[in-house]
Amino acid sequence: MKQCKSLNSRHLGKKLGLVATSTALLLGASQLHAAELEVTITNATKGIYFTPLIVAAHDSDLYMFRTGEQASSELQSMAEGGDISGLSSVISNAGGVVVENPASGPLDPGATTTFSIDSGEFGYLSLSAMLLPTNDGFVGLDSWAIPEQAGTYTTTLRGYDAGTEANDELASSIPNPPFLTFGANGTGVETSISNDKVHVHPGNIGDADATAGISDLDNASHRWLNPVATITIVVK
Template identity: 55%
Template sequence: MKPLLLAIAMGAAFSAQAANIDVSITNATDGVYFTPLIVAAHSDDANLFQTGTPASEAVEAMAEGGDISGLEDLALSVGAAVSANPAEGILAPGETASTRLYTQHGDVLSIAAMLLPSNDAFIGVDSWKIPKKRGTYVINANGYDAGTEANDELAASVPNPPFLTFGTGGTGVDSDVANQAVHIHPGNLGDTNATGGISDFDSTKHRWLNPVAIITVTVY
């Protein structure tokens, strides 16, 4: 094969091994907020988090305080295509954030962000295999528990952003971490007692069940 034809053939082969994807993340809850999101496409031999294994320091920082810098550093260190904070801040209930990533053949998709209010809950997509075929795909994303902090649901134990209103005087929902590995979160319990009860979360706003996000992935 002549050099020019070889170069064209190699370029075509390379293009066939890569694709752009658009990722749209919709907050499907009624009164729970997402901290800045991290969206990463990476090889299937790496993970941002894994269900059934203890959370890394980077996952703990994200799940307890919304800090995604450690996960971003991890993703970049394994050559991932990364979109950090596509919502440019907090993603409120019902709102959607979108981003585009350039992916390689065989890549998987991972997504994470803390759920507010919570002790250590986060929206998670763990290494979802990106389809080879062009089209639009939908992921129903669950909320996970990092297993790093008891779910006491007390205002003193969680971030207190100005857009959230907490009760006071709660005695605490839970004081133990029964499962210290990343696992599906049971959801906030909350109560309707603004000056007592077991929780400082408002059950009419802050309670949630899975899934917590609807994610649309378009492969081009």
């Protein structure tokens, strides 16, 4: 397991880091920054669960993750075990606004959660949650620039790999909550980390053999491709 740096902090500039598709229906007049956001997140996978989400409003000097860079220890804890406490502490201590676990537990495949967040004067929105079952995969939104005009904005979210653990897809390497069913005796899809930086996740491989094969994951339910979620943000 790779030792990671602390959460980075630097000027980012306004951008949407994860856009696959994006639409906007403008509903109101221009404003500096809307304080109240209504956020709806839908798990768009067949058989992947999202661990409790962390959602944050923050300024341009702070972010949860950055592709092409090593994961912080706080991001690693979330991506490997679903622990959002470290990310929450770092962002809160830096003055950001944090919403923890808005779905009151894992977000099931096909399920949706809607919640509000008061972004105040902060101009950026980020979120993350571990993807189960994966070794260190997570759904993420990276420093989305909150529009200055009221309206409804929709986009899709990718799954990312934290680069902190080999994607062996073995039950012994992945959290094993009671709602997941694993195979056994897999030999491992990967034996070493192929990219130790945060990057777009290639998805699970899985196999059809519940008692052997290369993976302990079922390719009929645990295989997935990007994107993994949709998000709709109503700027009020």
